[in-house]
Amino acid sequence: MMVAAAMMAAMSLSLTSCKEKGKSPTPQPAEANVEKENTENGTETYFEAIDNYLTEQIASHYAEGEKIGDATSGVVCIPCHTIVGVDEQDSTDIKVWGDYWVFNYRLSGDTLKCVSGGSHPGLMHVRQTGGHFEVTAFDGVEDGSRFLPSARRIFAGHFADFQKIAADEKNRQQVRTAAVAAYAEQHHLAATMYQDYGWPPVKF
Numbered sequence: 056m057m058v059a060a061a062m063m064a065a066m067s068l069s070l071t072s073c074k075e076k077g078k079s080p081t082p083q084p085a086e087a088n089v090e091k092e093n094t095e096n097g098t099e100t101y102f103e104a105i106d107n108y109l110t111e112q113i114a115s116h117y118a119e120g121e122k123i124g125d126a127t128s129g130v131v132c133i134p135c136h137t138i139v140g141v142d143e144q145d146s147t148d149i150k151v152w153g154d155y156w157v158f159n160y161r162l163s164g165d166t167l168k169c170v171s172g173g174s175h176p177g178l179m180h181v182r183q184t185g186g187h188f189e190v191t192a193f194d195g196v197e198d199g200s201r202f203l204p205s206a207r208r209i210f211a212g213h214f215a216d217f218q219k220i221a222a223d224e225k226n227r228q229q230v231r232t233a234a235v236a237a238y239a240e241q242h243h244l245a246a247t248m249y250q251d252y253g254w255p256p257v258k259f
Contacts, residue, residue: 101149101181104188108179109134112193114157117171130159130170131242135234137220137227140213148191149181152213154220156231160249166256167235167249176217178209232259 114132134157142150158172177195181188197205210217220226232249236259239246250256 101151101183101188104181104190105136105151105153105155105179106134108190108193109136109155109157109175112190113175114159114172117157117159117173119159119170130161131167131238132157132159133167133235133238134158135231137223137230139210139217139220146183149183149188151179151181152177152210152217153179154217154227155179156227158231158235160235162244162246165245165247167239167244167246169249169251176206176210176221228257232257235259 110132114134119130134155136153136155139152139154140150141152153176155175155177156172157175159170160167161170162168175193175195177193179190180192180194182191194209196202196209206217207214235246235249238244239259248256248258
């Protein structure tokens with residue numbers, strides 16, 4: 056689901072072409088999100104399951120774009136998110152509310168150039184089986200005139216926190232930059248920056 060036009064404008068990004076137990080934590084710094092997305096002491100976390108879901112089930116619906124300049128690799132998806140609230144009381148249905156984003160990039164020289172992407176705020180349902188986690192369902196906020204009503208319904212008691220997080224462009228940029236930097240390091244990419252169409256590159 057693409058984010059509503061007003062939210063897209065607030066992002067100050069050109070995505071048209073580029074394309075915890077019942078509590079509400081404050082927006083977390085980028086470093087904290089990256090740590091949670093990685094496995095901890097060799098144990099899988101539900102943040103990894105969420106990233107897999109975003110990459111496999113959502114990012115695949117976006118256009119891969121044309122080959123860019125001297126691009127030598129295919130499209131890579133680097134999701135990022137800021138968690139709004141988590142309810143872990145039921146291991147068969149862990150609820151994770153978040154401001155979720157997916158971005159597809161092509162590597163051109165030392166720059167990961169964004170070719171598609173969008174916002175998918177909502178509620179992830181995660182099932183834990185032993186040390187394994189998997190997303191079983193996703194309640195996504197709707198588009199257009201249904202954006203606010205559906206966001207109120209899905210986030211419920213977390214709605215005010217979601218609004219604060221969604222409006223925090225600086226934190227979102229930090230989270231995204233940290234996610235891209237971690238991906239580039241993990242996959243040994245030559246990238247030192249990423250770039251949205253029509254915007255200057257962002258170094259990491």
